[in-house]
Amino acid sequence: MIVYEIFKSIQGESTYAGLPCVFVRLAGCNLSCSWCDTPYARVPDEATELTVAEVIEKVGGYNCPIVEITGGEPLLQEEASLLAVAFADRGYRVLVETNGSVCLSGLDPRVVKIVDVKCPSSGHAGSFLLENLEHISPEDEVKFVIAGREDYDSAIRFMEEFLRGRTEKVLFAPVRPQRSPRELSEWILRDALKVRLQLQLHTYIWPDERGR
Numbered sequence: 001m002i003v004y005e006i007f008k009s010i011q012g013e014s015t016y017a018g019l020p021c022v023f024v025r026l027a028g029c030n031l032s033c034s035w036c037d038t039p040y041a042r043v044p045d046e047a048t049e050l051t052v053a054e055v056i057e058k059v060g061g062y063n064c065p066i067v068e069i070t071g072g073e074p075l076l077q078e079e080a081s082l083l084a085v086a087f088a089d090r091g092y093r094v095l096v097e098t099n100g101s102v103c104l105s106g107l108d109p110r111v112v113k114i115v116d117v118k119c120p121s122s123g124h125a126g127s128f129l130l131e132n133l134e135h136i137s138p139e140d141e142v143k144f145v146i147a148g149r150e151d152y153d154s155a156i157r158f159m160e161e162f163l164r165g166r167t168e169k170v171l172f173a174p175v176r177p178q179r180s181p182r183e184l185s186e187w188i189l190r191d192a193l194k195v196r197l198q199l200q201l202h203t204y205i206w207p208d209e210r211g212r
């Protein structure tokens with residue numbers, strides 16, 4: 001598989017935020033979000049081809065029980081699902097972050113899916129595959145990255161129309177630096193939303209550093 005980078009850091013997103021985690025970032029993406037924070041991972045120029053066994057070995061060296069397979073869009077590579085199984089078989093807590101536009105049916109049920117549903121400001125509203133709703137379980141998490149009011153309103157509509165009864169782990173993340181966490185927090189409080197505000201912890205700890 002084509003791997004952009006493997007590194008250990010503090011998980012900055014999801015309900016696992018704050019915990020040490022090893023990230024396996026696969027190269028390539030089928031979208032081009034306007035505010036993408038990992039544009040370098042979308043092109044495979046600086047990536048390396050590794051086997052599943054080689055990735056397992058590298059991750060094993062970090063002595064960390066949580067691993068996230070991310071991208072880019074990791075599920076564009078068929079081996080991503082095999083890698084997730086291999087990690088789960090070895091006792092890791094496995095997170096897979098995906099943009100929701102690729103079918104999730106091949107992922108092992110032990111995997112926690114973190115599904116990024118694109119809002120209008122990304123330029124890819126509607127890219128989420130609705131058939132993926134069948135593969136979202138209560139352990140999975142759904143994330144909306146919010147740049148403004150239009151995004152916020154579209155996220156609420158999606159939650160009400162599609163997420164009821166599937167998962168209560170819903171994450172609202174402000175696009176930085178355009179949207180202040182304070183304003184988004186006040187919207188959430190005023191509307192009594194049952195969502196979790198998500199800040200990218202790693203960007204506060206290591207601003208503008210890759211591999212963190």
Ligand code: SF4
Nearest residue numbers: 029031032033036072
């Ligand atoms: S899906 Fe993720 S990696 Fe791909 S362009 Fe959007 S933000 Fe960037």
